[in-house]
Amino acid sequence: MSGVEPIGAPVPPGDPGPAGDVIHDLGFRHYDGPRLGRGWVVRSLLVETVRGVFGLGRPARSKIMPWVLIGILLAPPLVLALSVLLTRSRELPLSYTAYPVAMQLVVTLFVAGAAPYCVSRDLRHGVMPLYLSRPMTRADYVLAKVAGLSLALFAVLASAETLLLVGALLAKLPVGDQLGGWAGGLVTAAVLSVLLAVIGLVVAAVTPRRGLGVAAIITGLVVITGVAQLLTAIASERGYDALASYLPVLDPYRLVDALAVRVLGVGAADGMTYPAGVGGALVLAAILAAVVAGGLALLVRRYRKGGGL
Amino acid sequence: MQTTGREPAAAQAVATHELTRTFGPVTALSRLDVTMPRGVVGLVGANGAGKSTLIKILLGLLRPTSGRAEVLGLDCGTDGPAIRRLVGYMPESECLPPDVSATELVVHLARMSGLPAEVARERTADTLRHVGLHEERYRPIGGYSTGMKQRVKLAQALVHDPRLVLLDEPTNGLDPAGRDEMLGLIQRISTDFGISVLVTSHLLGELERIADHLVVIDGGVLQRSTSTADATRLSGVILVEVTDRADELVARLRAIGARVAEGGGQSFTVEPTDDAVLDAVQGGAADLGVGLVRMQRRRHHLTEMFREQEVTDVRR
Numbered sequence: 001m002s003g004v005e006p007i008g009a010p011v012p013p014g015d016p017g018p019a020g021d022v023i024h025d026l027g028f029r030h031y032d033g034p035r036l037g038r039g040w041v042v043r044s045l046l047v048e049t050v051r052g053v054f055g056l057g058r059p060a061r062s063k064i065m066p067w068v069l070i071g072i073l074l075a076p077p078l079v080l081a082l083s084v085l086l087t088r089s090r091e092l093p094l095s096y097t098a099y100p101v102a103m104q105l106v107v108t109l110f111v112a113g114a115a116p117y118c119v120s121r122d123l124r125h126g127v128m129p130l131y132l133s134r135p136m137t138r139a140d141y142v143l144a145k146v147a148g149l150s151l152a153l154f155a156v157l158a159s160a161e162t163l164l165l166v167g168a169l170l171a172k173l174p175v176g177d178q179l180g181g182w183a184g185g186l187v188t189a190a191v192l193s194v195l196l197a198v199i200g201l202v203v204a205a206v207t208p209r210r211g212l213g214v215a216a217i218i219t220g221l222v223v224i225t226g227v228a229q230l231l232t233a234i235a236s237e238r239g240y241d242a243l244a245s246y247l248p249v250l251d252p253y254r255l256v257d258a259l260a261v262r263v264l265g266v267g268a269a270d271g272m273t274y275p276a277g278v279g280g281a282l283v284l285a286a287i288l289a290a291v292v293a294g295g296l297a298l299l300v301r302r303y304r305k306g307g308g309l
Numbered sequence: 310m311q312t313t314g315r316e317p318a319a320a321q322a323v324a325t326h327e328l329t330r331t332f333g334p335v336t337a338l339s340r341l342d343v344t345m346p347r348g349v350v351g352l353v354g355a356n357g358a359g360k361s362t363l364i365k366i367l368l369g370l371l372r373p374t375s376g377r378a379e380v381l382g383l384d385c386g387t388d389g390p391a392i393r394r395l396v397g398y399m400p401e402s403e404c405l406p407p408d409v410s411a412t413e414l415v416v417h418l419a420r421m422s423g424l425p426a427e428v429a430r431e432r433t434a435d436t437l438r439h440v441g442l443h444e445e446r447y448r449p450i451g452g453y454s455t456g457m458k459q460r461v462k463l464a465q466a467l468v469h470d471p472r473l474v475l476l477d478e479p480t481n482g483l484d485p486a487g488r489d490e491m492l493g494l495i496q497r498i499s500t501d502f503g504i505s506v507l508v509t510s511h512l513l514g515e516l517e518r519i520a521d522h523l524v525v526i527d528g529g530v531l532q533r534s535t536s537t538a539d540a541t542r543l544s545g546v547i548l549v550e551v552t553d554r555a556d557e558l559v560a561r562l563r564a565i566g567a568r569v570a571e572g573g574g575q576s577f578t579v580e581p582t583d584d585a586v587l588d589a590v591q592g593g594a595a596d597l598g599v600g601l602v603r604m605q606r607r608r609h610h611l612t613e614m615f616r617e618q619e620v621t622d623v624r625r
Contacts, residue, residue: 028439028502031470035394035423044420126404133368133398134421135390
């Protein structure tokens with residue numbers, strides 16, 4: 001036997017201690033209280049995911065990236081409000097729905113930092129057996145992670161939208177218009193958050209090395225934006241207008257923007273042309289649903305195959 | 310030991326009936342019929358013997374190809390979530406994220422087992438203390454020794470006060486001292502904490518020390534399921550050492566039908582099937598004019614018993 005501390009030395013019976021200011025070994029205490037169900041388990045995992053994305057409960061260096069990016073995302077609304085004040089404009093220079101598209105690189109960086117954190121650690125270090133041996137399913141785990149990252153993203157985007165609203169109201173822009181725009185912006189932000197979370201988590205889940213995951217997400221989202229723009233430009237130059245209206249939606253940001261344009265009737269971010277009419281809206285909605293459903297299915301499959309245990 | 314006031318839901322911790330699991334052409338478990346009582350049950354088998362497959366089925370994570378398995382009276386095929394609420398599992402593999410502290414990890418996992426937030430914190434502090442992690446529990450796990458990591462893995466299996474813990478090769482990678490401590494701790498889980506234990510190992514020798522019951526599987530087939538007390542009682546033998554001419558004494562004993570195993574040098578062991586054998590040892594030594602150095606009742610190690618059994622099987 002080595003001289004290491006005894007493992008929870010035998011229980012000294014009796015001796016309750018005078019004021020509870022001394023730690024007494026009470027022996028192993030059993031628990032007969034409530035054991036909560038899957039709802040609580042999923043909620044707890046979701047909360048832990050959201051906290052982790054913002055670096056809460058993690059080392060200080062994990063807090064730097066998310067909060068720098070949040071700072072960058074929240075600064076422009078103030079500048080925009082100031083510009084409205086100074087130019088005495090009657091509307092915001094950037095609409096609520098166009099804001100995430102304009103800030104797309106920063107949003108992408110945020111997703112790229114957050115998604116690998118959400119899944120890589122558990123996959124890389126083999127933590128999944130510890131989850132799966134508890135009263136939850138693989139689907140519960142995936143659901144909690146997707147919902148957690150979506151919620152975190154939405155919180156950031158919604159804060160930016162809300163700052164934009166506050167700025168607009170301070171600049172005395174028409175309240176009704178602004179509230180309507182803001183509500184539309186929130187809905188758009190919610191849809192975009194879910195879409196980006198699913199895409200980010202799928203990429204992160206197949207690249208268990210965290211650094212690779214970050215790089216893959218940035219590259220993927222930036223490249224697809226570039227490719228979509230290039231193809232759109234080529235198609236419209238050759239005169240394939242219908243095709244040119246669909247190609248931008250290869251880019252997730254444009255897909256959500258296009259839906260916002262069709263469903264909410266707002267203006268497209270930087271004057272893009274999107275598929276027209278109810279048919280176009282339905283196609284866009286179908287694409288969105290397919291990407292989200294497909295991504296979720298891929299995630300569940302990934303955890304069935306590689307989840308360990 | 311604390312009285313728990315908890316009546317067991319079933320007399321057995323685990324029961325399987327004709328349990329079979331195949332992976333394509335490979336049969337991992339073949340018509341396993343075994344009952345494991347409460348207390349410490351050792352599950353012994355070489356790597357690939359089917360231990361991990363059995364554990365996955367018991368946790369309700371893998372469907373048997375045919376047959377049934379029950380844990381604490383619950384059906385593994387249909388009551389998976391209920392079983393996992395009442396069972397703790399310590400994986401064999403590395404499974405700890407390095408960048409969180411033991412406290413953070415175990416609190417989180419306690420919630421994942423359905424404990425309310427406050428209870429999860431209290432029980433985590435308690436459980437980590439019981440497994441012997443003190444101040445270091447606030448430091449990131451990445452800096453822990455193998456022994457400390459094994460304790461964290463054990464703590465997360467115990468934190469929700471399960472009725473049964475499944476420990477997969479808990480002594481893997483530990484040095485002899487760490488191994489002893491882990492085995493002692495496992496024994497205490499049963500005797501002091503009142504939690505049933507199913508512990509696997511590929512080493513029979515270490516499990517015979519702590520297990521009340523031993524199950525041996527090989528190639529997915531049940532080899533033996535026996536209470537440790539029975540097994541060691543059956544195998545109680547007498548160790549005999551003489552000053553000289555041990556081989557002649559052995560020959561005399563064999564002549565009267567005694568079962569003798571030569572031990573090298575001037576010692577051997579003999580099974581005291583009846584008093585005549587003991588008399589023959591003493592009488593034979595006197596006849597040969599050699600001194601009887603030692604005649605000692607010895608508890609046979611199970612390892613030897615299984616080895617002998619194999620030998621006799623081969624002879625047949």
